[in-house]
Amino acid sequence: MQQSRMSNPIMGLPEVGQSLQALGRALFASAEKNTLPTSTLFLAYLRASQINGDSVCVDLHSRNALAAGESTERLLVVSAWRETSNFTDAERAALALSEAMTRLHDLNDPAPDDVYKEASLHYDEGALATLIIGIATANLYNRINVSTRQRVDVTSPRN
Template identity: 40%
Template structure:
């Protein structure tokens, strides 16, 4: 099975994720976060997740907004440097905590049982569920009998 373009398979879902991203950006601005800090968080999360596409895009965005190459160069080890403010350090630590959830061992699933559309649908379900999981875990939602 070839790689599935999730946005092309389910464009409405992709568009909604874009709207969610835009709302998160608006919320960050409304919360008073510096746009450079938002880019640092995006870059750091992308580093943790190993997303080359997003690393390139958000590194470029950060540079365009005035971020320094020195700070971007040491972002992967931000806790060891003196480049970041207390607020930036707290935001980066929180972003890492939200991102680094323990995951089970990888398993082979591509046995031809799913069509491209089904692969896309399951992938989107997992992506959205990850978002909801992160909201619930980060928000410390109670889980009581």
């Protein structure tokens, strides 16, 4: 495993870190106001972080989702959400949107209309705006962590 290239740059820029923390709090407040389940945000953040290979955020969003009551079984299959019945249609729409927004460079039609339309069937404008900004924020953190090779070391014992 490679070492981090530098300390996390957000920690070195406290005013940026505070602003990003405020953005995170605002997103969760908006989710509550717009009846977007917190678990849906965590699932969308986790999927973006898996795609981007950000171990710090995969660990963070998994732990936060567990603390918020998400099941281990569902978290274990987020990367294969299309192949399981563990997710609602609304959650599937959020996961598809997360993938489309994260894989802009992989798609001929980034964030295609059918993905957006499906999400808009399940979320009103406020909830959808929260989801879109949340996914974009997760991708921001992923790019910071991946580019500086931030790592998480999980030290729980194996059986």
